[in-house]
Amino acid sequence: MSTSGDQQGVADLPGLPPTSRLELNRRAFRQRQTVRSLLISLGSTAIFAVVIALVLVNSPGWRVTQDTFFNPEYFVAAIPAVWEGLLLNIRVLAFAVVGVAVVGVLLASLRSLRGPVFFPLRFLAAAYTDLFRGMPFLIVLYLIGFGIPALGLFQGIIPVAVLGTIALVLTYSSYVAEVLRAGIEAVHPSQRLAARSLGLSHYKSLRIVVLPQAIRKVTPALMNDFVSMQKDVGLISVLGAVDAVRAAQIKVAISYNYTAYVVAGLMFVAFSWPFIRLTDWLTARQQAREQLGGMV
């Protein structure tokens, strides 16, 4: 934020001498500067947009492209099926988020255990996070989506949406565990000592004192993981789940027109946009706090 905006009210405060001519001149100058900068940035944005539009419209294939990707009729026709599919994505995401939270916290807690007794647990947790952090999500999806049914452990067919949820939980819990672990390590050790001194057990110290502070420290990073999870949930279509992407694919296969993909893409963006803004806002707030020297 610029400071110039805050000065408006100062002159009205009681108990202050009348604002000097010098200061009024300074404010007028800053105001002119602000207006000038605003005009420049508006102008350059407009020019940029016009150039892009002209290039697109004048490109030789524009008419065909417009018709294949932005056909209004197909656009409207695709909305109900794609929306239906998106609801499946949202359901999968909701379950996966809960799973990721539980497994992620568990993994991070295991990795923060101290002492040689817990080496096997720490090692297992570390191996797990290393494995799933390194493996492309698409491969995890294939391995879980086709591997688990192949084992034949369960009677009947496991819905692909469930398999997709498991794959999401496996991959994202390893990301979240790493982020949380960094947060736990950033909480000053004296906090844990103070908690233990009160007679709180290791587990209660972690749950009541350390984790809440750790999560606060890493909220922006966690939100980022959430946003990319919102996109990756669209990949469950490779298993055959009829989600938004798959629904669009079906439309495309019937019509040979790609507009349905644009519909699905826009829906994903619209769905994640509030969270993207929220992440930005939280990050900015945290930075502002740290600059103030706040403690959390």
Next chain:
Amino acid sequence: MTTREPSVAAPGPGGPVLRLRDIVKVYGTNPVLRGVSLDVSQHEVVVLIGASGSGKSTLLKTVNLLERIDDGQIFLSDTDISDPTIDVDATRARIGVVFQHFNLFPHLSVLDNVTLGLRKVKGVRKDVADERGRTLLARIGLDDKAGAFPDRLSGGQQQRVAIARAVATDPELLLLDEITSALDPHLIGEVLDLVGELKDAGSTILMATHEIGFARRCADRVIFLKDGLVHEEGPAAQVLEDPQEPATREFLHRVLH
């Protein structure tokens, strides 16, 4: 290596609240405590003094089981708390601790800080704990800060809240480690006054401090640590006004001038 008596009997009822017998603590090759013995009786205020690095903090940490001793025995009332089979969390809950740095929990309100031990360790119902917490905050003159977060408080206020948190569960023993040394000089008084009030209310206190003036006013006994041993101990007035040992005299001369 001489072998000591294998075990000392626990003091009977009415005996000291804290009894340390021949405590040894070694960090690597650095023997910080080399056989410290001392008692703290009920309602007594005992002040530990000694040069920086003489092991005052280490001694307090061993009592709170934050550091494991390498030899000796520690009795809290009639329990041998150096026994490895002891319930560490239950023992710590019997001892209140305040550190040099405030260590309040920054994500909890002042009231929640004070009542945390009552609620989460003693299992007291929230409304009962809050009632007790508010009474304590009123006693330290901070009842209007109950809902505030610690970073909105001055250093002295934070340290008073830390003391309230430590005494909220009515611990048998209070350990205070240099609780004023991180404070601006003008805030020291309010914190020490609170310790004086706790003494008047009958608390049993073992504290490390460099505030000799406070020790003279409030301490029942003063213990001077040097080279990992109790070098001199006695009634506060005697040790501080008329020390018998040259080393004690020299130390006091240095901190007072």
